[in-house]
Each structure stands twice: as C-alpha cells, then as structure tokens.
Amino acid sequence: MNRWFIAIACLIVFAGCTKSNDIATNVQKQAAIDDQKLADFIKANNLNAVHVGAPKTDTIGVYYVIEDPGTDAALYTTSTSVTVSFTAKYINDNGTETQFTSTNDFNPSYVLGATIKGWQLGIQAAKINKGGRVRLLMSSRYAYGPYPQSQYNLPANSILDFDIKIFDVTN
Secondary structure, three states: OHHHHHHHHHHHHHHHHHHHHHHHHHHHHHHHHHHHHHHHHHHHOOOOOEEOOOOOOOOOOEEEEEEEOOOEOOOOOOOOEEEEEEEEEEEOOOOOEEEEEEOOOOOOEEEHHHOOHHHHHHHHHHOOOEOOEEEEEEOHHHOOOOOOEHHHOEOOOOEEEEEEEEEEEEO
C-alpha cells in the first residue's frame, strides 16, 4: 500500500513538472515569433526604432520611436499619472496593421504603473516631454500575452503598435 502511494505521488509531481516546462517552452516560442515579427515590421517600414534595454543582450520586446520630443520636461515613475490620446493597432501576420482602439477626442489619464508593461517600459525609456508624441511597438508578452481582448476584437498574442500623444504628466 505504501509503495503505491509513493508511486502515485511521484507521478503527480513529475506530471506537474512537465506542464510547467511546456508553459515555459510555449512562452519562449511565442517570444521568438514576436521578436522576429517585430524586427521584420520595423525593417519593412524603415522605422528608426530604439530597443528598450541593452540591444542583443536583452529579451525586452519593446521599441519606441520619438515622433515629437515635446517641450516641457517630464519625469516618469510607475506612480506617474499621464494624460494622453492614442491610436492602437496590432500587427497582422502579413505585416499589415489593424486598428483596434483609439481615444479619438477623449484624453484619458492613467497611472503608468497600472498600464500594460509595454507602456511602462516604453514611456519611461523614451523620456517624452509634455506635448510630445511617441510610438511604442511591443511584443505580446508586454501587452496582453496569450489572452484575447474580445472587447477590442484583439487576438491572443497580438503584437501592438501605439501612437501616443502626451498631454500632461503628474507626479
């Protein structure tokens, strides 16, 4: 009886280990797919995109393009509130883009630490001043990952492209 209990316990433990390795493997596979799609998109569109983090030694899948640096200096932390307008698109498998949301004439405010990770990393790295505009390109792992956003008709593992205008920065 004791041997059967130990054998079953071992099977459960090893089965659990396999699943966690499968998750890690899937995350790594998706990261490689995203990184290649982002690199191809940046090259095909001749974008002067800056990689957040150390180039070629970092796995951060976030890039920024400063469209307008703005005029009034701003300091960003995770507790900073930003008032913005933006247009958001996702990059399709064929390299085209589909817009999934826009603020239009509404300028919402967000606490930076409560936004998706791509915004947190990209806005802080770009150091855009008030009145400036930045374009953020991010892999799915820095956006919504494997979770589709049905309210936006946004597929799982979407690579996102945000065009963001910074109106105000409050610390």
